[in-house]
Each structure stands twice: as structure tokens, then as C-alpha cells.
Amino acid sequence: MTDTQTVKIEADAVHRVVIEYCTQCRWLPRAAWxxxxxxxxxxxxxxELSLKxxxxxxxxxxxxxxxxxxxxxxxxPEPTAVxxxxxxxxxxxxxxxxxEK
Incomplete structure (x- = not known):
């Protein structure tokens, strides 16, 4: 595989984050932040990033x-840890x- 092919694969990678939060606890502001x-x-x-x-x-x-x-x-979580x-x-x-420090 060439470097160009590797870059293309990485560029096409799907990275999806989902933050699931409790509505009963009113944690939407924390999840949105x-x-x-x-x-x-x-x-x-x-x-993609979604709130669930x-x-x-x-x-x-x-x-x-x-x-x-x-x-x-x-x-x-502290944001830096996540x-x-x-x-x-x-x-x-x-x-x-x-x-990082």
C-alpha cells in the first residue's frame, strides 16, 4: 500500500462519538458542553457526534x-480525560x- 492510499483510507475513516446522558437527571447541559x-x-x-x-x-x-x-x-469525566x-x-x-500536561 502506498502512502497516498494510506492517507486516503485514513481520510475516509468514519469516527463517530455518541454521548448518552440521563434526561431524568437533567444532564443535557453537561453532555452538550x-x-x-x-x-x-x-x-x-x-x-459525527450525537447526543442520545x-x-x-x-x-x-x-x-x-x-x-x-x-x-x-x-x-x-473531565473533558481532558475524554x-x-x-x-x-x-x-x-x-x-x-x-x-497533555
């Missing part, structure tokens, strides 16, 4: 259907700048 942070950081790497209403205290972040953060196991997890899956070579 995290979505904004991810979209700002990964504006060219993400092909749920119930029962759910707050889960998935990247390409893989759970990377679950509030029930890890508590509420950014690192998303970066590792969609753009491993991307620097997160001051968030």
Missing part, C-alpha cells in the same frame, strides 16, 4: 460503538496542546 469540547478539538477528525437521551443515571461516551467512559464506573481517550482512537498522533 462535552460535545462542544470534542467537536472543537477534533473538528476535522470526527465525522437516556434514563436511569446514564452518562456514557462511545467512540465507534466502543465505550470509552461510563459514569457508573468512572464518575463524571479528549485523550477519543484522540487515542481517532487521531493517535494529534497533540492536545496544554491538555
Amino acid at each position: 462535552l460535545a462542544q469540547e470534542l467537536l472543537t478539538t477534533f473538528e476535522t477528525e470526527l465525522t 437521551p437516556g434514563t436511569g443515571g446514564v452518562f456514557v461516551v462511545r467512540v465507534n460503538d466502543e465505550v470509552v467512559w461510563d459514569r457508573r464506573e468512572q464518575g463524571f 479528549k485523550r481517550l477519543v484522540r487515542d482512537r481517532v487521531a493517535p498522533d494529534k497533540s492536545l496542546g496544554h491538555s
Whole structure:
């Protein structure tokens, strides 16, 4: 495979993030804020980011259907922690700048 083919495959890659949040707990603002942070950081790497209403205290972040953060196991995430997890899956070579320190 040539470098051009590799770049084309990476450019065509679908990177989908879903943030599922509890409507009963009124966690939409928290989910929307995290979505904004991810979209700002990964504006060219993400092909889709969606907010999925749920119930029962759910707050889960998935990247390409893989759970990377679950509030029930890890508590509420700091944006930098989620950014690192998303970066590792969609753009491993991307620097997160001051968030890396």
C-alpha cells in the first residue's frame, strides 16, 4: 500500500462519538458542553457526534460503538480525560496542546 492510499483510507475513516446522558437527571447541559469540547478539538477528525437521551443515571461516551467512559464506573469525566481517550482512537498522533500536561 502506498502512502497516498494510506492517507486516503485514513481520510475516509468514519469516527463517530455518541454521548448518552440521563434526561431524568437533567444532564443535557453537561453532555452538550462535552460535545462542544470534542467537536472543537477534533473538528476535522470526527465525522459525527450525537447526543442520545437516556434514563436511569446514564452518562456514557462511545467512540465507534466502543465505550470509552461510563459514569457508573468512572464518575463524571473531565473533558481532558475524554479528549485523550477519543484522540487515542481517532487521531493517535494529534497533540492536545496544554491538555497533555
